[in-house]
Amino acid sequence: MSGFLSPLIVERLDKRLWKVKQPFEFHLDDAASVLVVVVVPIAFITDFGSIPRFLWRLFPPVGGPCDKAFVIHDKLYTDPRVVIRAGQPPFKHSFMRITREYADNILLEGMRVLGVGWWTQQCIYRGVRWGGKRVWQKHRAQP
Numbered sequence: 001m002s003g004f005l006s007p008l009i010v011e012r013l014d015k016r017l018w019k020v021k022q023p024f025e026f027h028l029d030d031a032a033s034v035l036v037v038v039v040v041p042i043a044f045i046t047d048f049g050s051i052p053r054f055l056w057r058l059f060p061p062v063g064g065p066c067d068k069a070f071v072i073h074d075k076l077y078t079d080p081r082v083v084i085r086a087g088q089p090p091f092k093h094s095f096m097r098i099t100r101e102y103a104d105n106i107l108l109e110g111m112r113v114l115g116v117g118w119w120t121q122q123c124i125y126r127g128v129r130w131g132g133k134r135v136w137q138k139h140r141a142q143p
Contacts, residue, residue, distance in 0.1 A: 002028045002113050008068050013045070018062070020044040026072045026110055036096075037083040038072050038106060046074040050135070051127070059124060066124065069110030076103035077132070078139050100136045104128050 005025050010018040024040040048070040049061035061070075076082075080103060084094045098106075107128060111121045 002026070002109055004068050004110075004113065008071060010046070010071075016047045018046050018048065020046065020071065024068075024071065026068070026106070028106060028109060035085040037085060038075060039083055040071055040075045044071075044075060046071045048074070049124070050074075051124075059120065065114055065116045066111055066120070069107050069114060069116075072110050073103060073107040073128070076106060077136055100132065101129075103136075104132065 003026070005027055006023065008024050009021040011021050012018055020040055020042060023042055026038045028036040028038070047061070048067055049059065049064075051059050051061045059066075076098065077100075080098045080100075081095050082098055084096050086092050086094075104125060108121060108125045111124065
């Protein structure tokens, strides 16, 4: 079953940026005996939800029900690698690069796990599918 297995602890850096203070993970059951893990490292910088200001009343970019999912999504847009754990403990680990679509689907699954309402999930998911391409490509162009 998918889930967040650690609390999200952040430190505010300025009006829009936050720094992750301890490792943060999201586990996604992707297939039989395979566990996909998104690991957000200490010192990762996030802006939580990159939501246009005029929509903040409906979808707060920080301090709302989607915070944990937003941080996972930010990590995947800057570094699209996930950990694959296969088998039974002790796990065999490997890394997999994911696509933008897969990253957006992980955001959607994270919102489901957090109990975010269907309408909010759909609006945010469709927003990143529509508007996230430029940000994804910008991060792929960086060395």
